[in-house]
Amino acid sequence: MSSKVPSHKPLVWLPFAAGGMFAALLLPAAILLTTGLVLPAATSYEAAHAFASNWLGKLVLLGFVLLPVWHAAHRLRVTAYDF
Secondary structure, three states: OOOOOOOOHHHHHHHHHHHHHHHHHHHHHHHHHHOOOOOHHHHOHHHHHHHHHOHHHHHHHHHHHHHHHHHHHHHHHHHHHHO
16 A cells, blocks of 8 residues: 655646736736726726725735746746756
């Protein structure tokens, strides 16, 4: 009887995949929103400050920063390993 230890790889690959999805699908939409091309009223300082001061807004902004950085860090590590 062999006892197999569960792998922790899904915990690493989930943020990697989420970061790729954020970078490919949601960041272009966020750029359109923040430049005022889609919703000009949402680009006011008051609206942006109200969003960023809320705990949920902070969590969303953290996800928009950390997940693509995690994805890019993995891609850079693989590229550096290939060199």
